[in-house]
């Protein structure tokens with residue numbers, strides 16, 4: 001069906017100001033490569049690669065065909081004490097892409113991956129006789145999805161405010177956005193590694209032996225795009241090691257080439273104990289998420305009776321055949337087309353384009369890393385109003401971006417060319433200068 005719906009009420013849309021949306025509904029009809037086309041025939045560059053997830057661009061034939069073929073062969077089989085080959089194949093293929101990780105637990109989304117990782121961390125300590133480790137540490141401005149655990153360790157007040165306290169033992173480190181010291185940094189900012197010591201403070205306050213895990217996005221995304229200060233992630237790793245805390249990288253956005261390497265932990269040379277992924281794992285074609293674990297973490301679960309599940313956790317659709325087929329075809333396409341290599345090659349022109357916009361009125365910060373970036377506009381008395389207004393004008397000019405308060409975030413498909421990057425820069429200049 002591709003005609004304008006005559007009723008926009010039944011669908012309760014996610015994270016949407018529905019009354020504002022309905023005043024001027026932006027409805028996308030089709031997509032191809034780095035472009036969207038709306039119902040009215042308006043063509044736009046998809047500046048956010050779906051929602052940081054269509055890494056190889058839209059409607060990629062090899063992935064579409066793999067899904068079609070799988071649906072006609074084995075549409076579904078569950079994985080509770082039985083299996084199907086393609087789930088094992090996908091797990092092998094994906095762990096090969098993540099050196100140092102030997103296992104993956106499949107979920108259906110990034111939010112489920114985060115909650116699964118937090119539960120694995122708690123159960124890991126319990127299995128090793130350290131069940132007193134209950135504290136889960138997150139960070140201000142962090143986005144870890146919207147389920148109970150991820151929202152608890154997340155740090156975006158607007159997302160949490162409607163629900164109150166969820167997990168009682170969640171603590172938060174400060175965010176790493178030091179606007180006064182680091183504004184307009186290219187890539188990783190110089191200042192702020194000391195902010196990792198907030199984890200040490202939490203250990204001193206509550207006892208390091210009570211902390212189960214610390215979770216961070218290597219590059220914070222949905223909170224506003226904040227690359228980690230130089231040395232910050234290594235400092236977190238050292239504190240975790242000192243206190244026996246599991247370090248979790250939430251790579252739901254940064255995974256699958258966003259920074260020019262398969263995963264961000266490779267880019268930064270800091271290895272977590274657990275890693276979440278989703279989004280680009282299937283190029284967003286079929287929902288799939290996963291938690292990558294090391295052999296050491298997995299081993300702790302294998303000392304119980306062999307006839308009992310080693311983890312009392314799983315989803316009906318864990319390892320769904322269609323998602324697994326999509327993941328394998330996506331991994332092949334990333335390899336065959338050199339998609340991550342292109343992201344790496346384009347990160348320089350991307351950085352140059354973004355920072356060339358620094359002179360535009362109202363721009364108070366620009367941040368970038370790999371093929372992620374954000375322009376921060378000065379807020380007026382209504383925070384978010386300028387961001388929303390710029391988003392509307394950019395849409396009309398032919399670019400979709402993601403307003404986060406007064407930040408305009410972007411994460412284009414990793415197949416962008418210098419020409420696309422130039423077009424994005426031109427649209428920003430036209431809209432923000434006027």
Ligand SMILES: Cc1ncc(COP(=O)(O)O)c(C=O)c1O
Pocket residue numbers: 109110111112114143144145146217221222250251252253278279
């Ligand atoms: C870092 C991070 N974790 C988790 C999630 C949640 O993923 P999903 O929307 O697939 O549940 C997101 C989504 O943007 C994310 O950016």
